[in-house]
Amino acid sequence: NSPAPLPERAIYGFALFLGSWFGFILYLIWAYIPETWLFSLGLTYWPQKYWAVALPVYLLVTVGIGYILLFGINMMSTAPLNSTHTITDNFAKKQQQKKFQEEAIPALRDIPISEVNRMFFLPEK
């Protein structure tokens, strides 16, 4: 799974490069060459040229709305101030207490908020 260059990746990259150039030239031909010229070549069943302008506009408006939508979804999933999710969660409720050993670093655990508050805000006598 390393990001090193491999022969297969070089081939995929080159195929994508050629494919994207081909797609772009095809799009330009479709958008700019008049319909009568395309008909005289025999290409009659291509979509309306209206879509050559409409699809990019749709895409850009979707990207713009996506920014606002993501922002809004983030704000909606933030826990409100009166929910218990700001204090604890399922993992903290079910954590197992390891036994206290002398002269060893205490095990990592989720400290309850009352204890944290006492440590921070009440000065030690």
Next chain:
Amino acid sequence: MAEERRFLSASGVPIALRRRQHSASCRELAVRGPRLQLRSLSAATSAVWLAAYGLFALSENSMVLSAAIFITLIGLIIYLHFVKIDQESLLVIGSLGIQVTSSYASGKESTTFIEMGQVKDVVINEAIHMQKVIYYLCILLQDPEDPQGISEVVPLFQSSKPRLDCLIEVYKSCQEILEQRKTAPQSS
């Protein structure tokens, strides 16, 4: 014994904290926000009336002007009665409970009482609120089934939103009373 100290709220407006000790196990802490300023009231009224006059100049309909006056009056009454909180106070009575009162600018007072058996602790919690991280004081209510669990969180001082220095004062006062619960003999 009453004392008053000035602090700043989370948004920068000046607030005042008043502490009164009624007895050894009863304390009242009140946070007062600034009163409705005349300049902001006149600015809002002038803005609404200018917009209404602009609409009237465009549409030649005089109902716009009377509608603007009506909206301003009703909006002011609704704002004073439902939105603008002048003072929020916390009354902690040692063996009885905690009472939270909000006084609105129109004189309305809304009160909540939480009895001491339900109160697990009063803590300063930090949470994300509208693109900011704020400190706020909250009462943790006990879960009846699980002695270590928390069933509900009641945030306090929601409209004045004091900063950490004011919250630490309130927290220390509350903890002095709540600690007496442990030393006093438990009686149900």
